[in-house]
Amino acid sequence: MNLKTPSKLEQVFAAGHIAVTSECGPPRGSDPEAVTKKAEMIKDHVDAINITDNQTAMTRLCSLASCIHIKQMGLEPILQMVTRDRNRIAMQSDLLGAASFDIHNLLCLSGDHQSFGDCAQGQNVHDLDSMQLIQTARQMRDEGKFLGGDDIKRPPRMFVGAAANPFADPYEIRVPRLAKKVAAGAEYIQTQCIFNLEKFEQWMHDVRERGLHEKTCIMAGITPFKSAGMAKFMAKRVPGMDIPDALVKRMSDTPKDKQQAEGIKIAIESIQRLKECQGVKGFHIMAIEWEEKVPEICEAAGMHPRPENAG
Amino acid sequence: MIVADKKPIEEIVEEIKDHERILILGCNECVTVCEAGGKKEVEILASALRMYFLNQGREKNIEELTLERQCDSEYVEEIRGVSDQYDALVSLACGVGVQFTAEHYPGLPIYPGVNTCFLGATEHRGLWTERCQACGQCILARTGGICPVSRCAKRIMNGPCGGSSNGKCEINPDLACAWQLIVDRLDSLGRLEEYETLSPVKDWSADRAGGPRKVEREDVQS
Ligand code: SF4
Numbered sequence: 001m002n003l004k005t006p007s008k009l010e011q012v013f014a015a016g017h018i019a020v021t022s023e024c025g026p027p028r029g030s031d032p033e034a035v036t037k038k039a040e041m042i043k044d045h046v047d048a049i050n051i052t053d054n055q056t057a058m059t060r061l062c063s064l065a066s067c068i069h070i071k072q073m074g075l076e077p078i079l080q081m082v083t084r085d086r087n088r089i090a091m092q093s094d095l096l097g098a099a100s101f102d103i104h105n106l107l108c109l110s111g112d113h114q115s116f117g118d119c120a121q122g123q124n125v126h127d128l129d130s131m132q133l134i135q136t137a138r139q140m141r142d143e144g145k146f147l148g149g150d151d152i153k154r155p156p157r158m159f160v161g162a163a164a165n166p167f168a169d170p171y172e173i174r175v176p177r178l179a180k181k182v183a184a185g186a187e188y189i190q191t192q193c194i195f196n197l198e199k200f201e202q203w204m205h206d207v208r209e210r211g212l213h214e215k216t217c218i219m220a221g222i223t224p225f226k227s228a229g230m231a232k233f234m235a236k237r238v239p240g241m242d243i244p245d246a247l248v249k250r251m252s253d254t255p256k257d258k259q260q261a262e263g264i265k266i267a268i269e270s271i272q273r274l275k276e277c278q279g280v281k282g283f284h285i286m287a288i289e290w291e292e293k294v295p296e297i298c299e300a301a302g303m304h305p306r307p308e309n310a311g
Numbered sequence: 312m313i314v315a316d317k318k319p320i321e322e323i324v325e326e327i328k329d330h331e332r333i334l335i336l337g338c339n340e341c342v343t344v345c346e347a348g349g350k351k352e353v354e355i356l357a358s359a360l361r362m363y364f365l366n367q368g369r370e371k372n373i374e375e376l377t378l379e380r381q382c383d384s385e386y387v388e389e390i391r392g393v394s395d396q397y398d399a400l401v402s403l404a405c406g407v408g409v410q411f412t413a414e415h416y417p418g419l420p421i422y423p424g425v426n427t428c429f430l431g432a433t434e435h436r437g438l439w440t441e442r443c444q445a446c447g448q449c450i451l452a453r454t455g456g457i458c459p460v461s462r463c464a465k466r467i468m469n470g471p472c473g474g475s476s477n478g479k480c481e482i483n484p485d486l487a488c489a490w491q492l493i494v495d496r497l498d499s500l501g502r503l504e505e506y507e508t509l510s511p512v513k514d515w516s517a518d519r520a521g522g523p524r525k526v527e528r529e530d531v532q533s
């Protein structure tokens with residue numbers, strides 16, 4: 001195996017296993033247990049854990065500190081970094097900080113606009129965009145150089161990834177946009193939550209036509225519905241989300257006390273179907289404030305035990 | 312042009328309430344076009360202020376004048392002869408005009424009468440929208456002639472972000488996504504393949520980030 005980093009996630013991909021990741025959102029306070037408890041719930045069922053970076057632009061405990069807590073539990077964190085809040089000095093500096101704790105995974109994002117969060121009157125930075133952050137992290141790792149050109153002593157060794165939305169507009173560039181992220185250096189991709197499986201499969205078909213599935217490891221994003229209300233809300237209110245009417249109906253037609261189970265069932269069915277989709281190399285399970293369900297989903301979908309636990 | 316918007320009259324009243332002889336000074340350029348600080352707006356503001364203070368039982372001497380420009384010494388100097396008749400000036404020019412006039416009359420308090428908003432165009436009367444943030448290093452050649460610095464809410468160089476939906480920006484369903492516009496335009500130019508060229512890290516040193524800027528042209532200096 002020709003590995004570029006000590007990342008466990010990279011190892012799992014390289015060994016040809018289906019990788020599994022999930023995520024923990026840090027709290028709106030300084031209690032580290034809010035992160036470590038969530039991590040504890042999922043740790044035996046995933047290969048790495050994303051730590052979100054002030055998601056939905058709400059001020060929270062920082063991603064880097066949360067990653068350190070998780071690393072100290074002996075787990076594998078993925079540092080999410082948005083370009084909204086830091087300039088190129090701060091981003092490079094945080095990458096070094098993460099590397100100093102041997103955090104080996106990075107996910108580059110632009111971040112939700114601050115108008116959605118608790119600091120709507122704040123500035124945004126966007127000195128680099130997410131593709132340029134990918135390039136920066138790769139340059140720091142592969143060439144051992146800062147953006148400014150100087151050498152880095154003990155460069156970071158991070159497996160660098162990005163997000164992708166197979167359903168986003170404009171339609172014409174759904175695949176070219178992925179190609180661009182791959183060209184920038186994204187080694188793995190976590191997609192937006194997938195509910196419209198046909199459309200996702202069509203996207204994967206186009207992705208394969210360009211051979212992109214061989215240049216980056218694509219992880220399908222899975223989110224279980226907790227209720228029919230959540231399905232409706234996401235379908236109507238969350239931009240860039242594609243939820244077929246049939247799925248919303250399936251949730252609504254289920255009696256209230258069985259909706260949670262139905263949501264989990266849909267998630268499991270989706271994973272099982274997408275495991276067969278050529279080029280899907282893993283799953284990213286986003287069970288927002290429902291982390292305790294991740295083990296059940298992984299087990300039922302045949303993704304447990306994880307390779308390293310299996311020896 | 313520079314687009315400005317009128318300040319609420321209460322704010323202007325607060326600025327000038329302790330002055331007695333006030334000149335409302337308009338500008339005949341951008342702020343006239345965007346109907347925020349031209350001759351007409353000077354008249355309206357002056358009458359409204361007179362009325363306001365009269366109702367308060369305080370008669371003030373409020374006069375009106377509109378200069379060709381307030382960002383050129385030649386025109387700003389036109390009030391040299393009358394400047395000592397006033398104890399305050401309200402400029403309805405953009406922020407540039409306000410400051411430049413102030414620089415010429417160090418002893419005269421000057422207050423802004425408009426909020427200077429952006430560099431933009433008149434889509435139709437009563438609707439002005441942003442087009443440029445004067446970043447000092449124009450990249451329109453690479454983006455189909457549409458500016459992501461001023462028109463994308465995250466000034467993304469390699470857009471769009473994941474929030475682009477039905478051609479609209481994630482922050483507001485009434486706002487076009489700049490990157491949808493860029494993709495559409497590249498498409499209609501038959502140059503969609505250019506979309507895949509990665510835009511390099513931008514040099515922001517010519518932008519606000521690099522500190523106050525100047526353009527110096529020795530060839531035209533006399
Ligand atoms: S790229 Fe810079 S100079 Fe060109 S239109 Fe945009 S902000 Fe203005």
Ligand code: SF4
Pocket residue numbers: 462463464465466467470471472473474475476479480481482487488489490491
């Ligand atoms: S939706 Fe479009 S305009 Fe809005 S921030 Fe994203 S890329 Fe920029």
